[in-house]
Amino acid sequence: MDQADAAPPHATRADDPLPRPVLRSxxxxxxxxxxxxxxxxxxxRTAGRLAARLTELGCTVTRSVGGGHGIVGVLDNGPGPVVLLRTELDALPVTEETGLAYASTVPGVMHACGHDLHIAAVTGAVALLAASRDTWRGTLLVxxxxxxxxLNGARSLLEEGRLYERFGVPDAVLAQHAAPLPAGTLAHAPAxxxxxxxxxxxVEAVLHGRGGHAATPHLNVDPVLMAAATVLRLRTAAAEATAPAEQAVLTVGSVRAGERGNVTPDHAELSLTVRAFTQDALDRLTTAAERVVRAEAAASGAPRAPGFTVTARSPALVPDPELTARVRLxxxxxxxxxxxxxxxxxxxxxxxxxxxAxxxxxxYWMLGTTGAGPWRTARAGGDPVPPNHAPGFAPDVRAALPVGIAALAAAARQVLAPRPAEGRGTDS
Known part of the structure; x- marks a missing residue:
C-alpha cells in the first residue's frame, strides 16, 4: 500500500489494551x-529523565556509557533471547513554531525530529513488558x-562504551522513527x-583567505567569495559524480564566515553532507566534494590549502529481512x-x-505522526504537512504514542521467548 494513499487513522485496536497508568506516564x-x-x-537532563523512568520500571540502569550521556537499562527475566530497544535523546538547533502549549522553552532548540516521542514510546513498551513478565523470558536492553x-552516538556507545561486550550481544535490535505519515500507521521497507x-x-571544510579592510579588496583574498563559488560548484559536482538513475544528495547546510560587513575575514567554514544508497556512490561524492573545495581554493589564490575533514560516517540502513518479516507480521x-x-x-x-555490527x-520502521485533519488538508491541496526538522513539526501525540508503545512491545515479543503456560504466575 502506498503511503500517499493511506486513509486517515481511526480508532485502533492498539489503543484500547494500554493500561491507563502506562499511557499517562x-x-x-x-x-x-x-x-x-x-x-x-x-x-x-534528558538522560536523567529516561534513567529515572527505567529504574521505576525495574531496570538496572547504567549511565554515561560511551563517555557521553548514553543510557543502558537492563530488564533481566531469565534465560532467553536478548532484545535491544534503541531510542535517541538529542534535539535540533531549530526554533519551534508549532504554537503548542508545551512548546520548547529553550530558545533555538526543538525536538523537531521526534526523539522525545521515541523516548516516551520506549518507556511505555518497557512498562508493558515489565508488567507481563510471566509471559516471556529473556533480557530486554534499553x-x-x-x-x-x-551521527556520532551509536559508534561511541559501541566502540568507546563497548556496549555489546559489557551488556551482551543482542539477538535483535529494534527501533522506530517518527515520520509525517498518518498517525496510527506504521511503515516498513518491503522485502x-x-x-x-x-x-x-x-564533512567540515575550512577555506583560508587573507583578511583585511573591505575597502582594499585588492590586498585581500576573500574567503566569502571562495565559499560562494564552492557551494555553487558542489551542486554541479554532485550531478557529475553520479549516474542519473542513482539516488544521491550533496547538501551544504551551513556557511560561516566573518563578523562585520566592513571586514574581510580570513577564513570561511562549510558544513556539508553526502547521502547515497551505496558505499561506492558515497565515496565518489565525497571525493568529488574534496576536489571542488581544493580546486576553488587554488583558483582563488588561497594562501594555504583548505581543510577537509570527515566528521562522521554511517552506512545505508538495510533491515534484516527475516526479522523484519516477523515484526511486520x-x-x-x-x-x-x-x-x-x-x-x-x-x-x-x-x-x-x-x-x-x-x-x-x-x-526499523516508521511511526506515523500526522493527525487526520492536517493529513486531509494536505491531501486536498492545502498546507503541506511539516516534515521532520521543520519548525512546525508537531506529532499528534494522542494518536501516535499509543501505537508507538504497542508496536515496540509487539516487536520485542517476536524475539523474546514465550514462557510456558504452566510456569506463569510463579515468578515475581
Missing amino acids: AVELYLDLHAHPELSGHEH VGQPEEET GGPPLMAGSVA AHERLLGLGRVLDLSGSSATEDFPHFA GGVPVA
Whole structure:
C-alpha cells in the first residue's frame, strides 16, 4: 500500500489494551521532554529523565556509557533471547513554531525530529513488558543514545562504551522513527527493496583567505567569495559524480564566515553532507566534494590549502529481512493490514545501522505522526504537512504514542521467548 494513499487513522485496536497508568506516564514524559530539549552532546537532563523512568520500571540502569550521556537499562527475566530497544535523546538547533502549549522553552532548540516521542514510546513498551513478565523470558536492553543528529552516538556507545561486550550481544535490535505519515500507521521497507535509509558522510571544510579592510579588496583574498563559488560548484559536482538513475544528495547546510560587513575575514567554514544508497556512490561524492573545495581554493589564490575533514560516517540502513518479516507480521496483527504500509527508500540518514555490527539482526520502521485533519488538508491541496526538522513539526501525540508503545512491545515479543503456560504466575 502506498503511503500517499493511506486513509486517515481511526480508532485502533492498539489503543484500547494500554493500561491507563502506562499511557499517562508516557504522555507526561513526552510533554516534559518536548518542553525541555537538549542538543547533541548536552543531553544530561534528558538522560536523567529516561534513567529515572527505567529504574521505576525495574531496570538496572547504567549511565554515561560511551563517555557521553548514553543510557543502558537492563530488564533481566531469565534465560532467553536478548532484545535491544534503541531510542535517541538529542534535539535540533531549530526554533519551534508549532504554537503548542508545551512548546520548547529553550530558545533555538526543538525536538523537531521526534526523539522525545521515541523516548516516551520506549518507556511505555518497557512498562508493558515489565508488567507481563510471566509471559516471556529473556533480557530486554534499553539504550538511550545521545548524538544521533551528529551521527556520532551509536559508534561511541559501541566502540568507546563497548556496549555489546559489557551488556551482551543482542539477538535483535529494534527501533522506530517518527515520520509525517498518518498517525496510527506504521511503515516498513518491503522485502527485497532498496535500503530503508541512505548512508551518509558528514564533512567540515575550512577555506583560508587573507583578511583585511573591505575597502582594499585588492590586498585581500576573500574567503566569502571562495565559499560562494564552492557551494555553487558542489551542486554541479554532485550531478557529475553520479549516474542519473542513482539516488544521491550533496547538501551544504551551513556557511560561516566573518563578523562585520566592513571586514574581510580570513577564513570561511562549510558544513556539508553526502547521502547515497551505496558505499561506492558515497565515496565518489565525497571525493568529488574534496576536489571542488581544493580546486576553488587554488583558483582563488588561497594562501594555504583548505581543510577537509570527515566528521562522521554511517552506512545505508538495510533491515534484516527475516526479522523484519516477523515484526511486520506482529504489527499487522496489531493494527490490521491496511495500517501497515510499504515505505520506499529515503535519502534521510541515521546512525542506527552501526548496531548491526558483527551481523546482529536489526529491524526499523516508521511511526506515523500526522493527525487526520492536517493529513486531509494536505491531501486536498492545502498546507503541506511539516516534515521532520521543520519548525512546525508537531506529532499528534494522542494518536501516535499509543501505537508507538504497542508496536515496540509487539516487536520485542517476536524475539523474546514465550514462557510456558504452566510456569506463569510463579515468578515475581
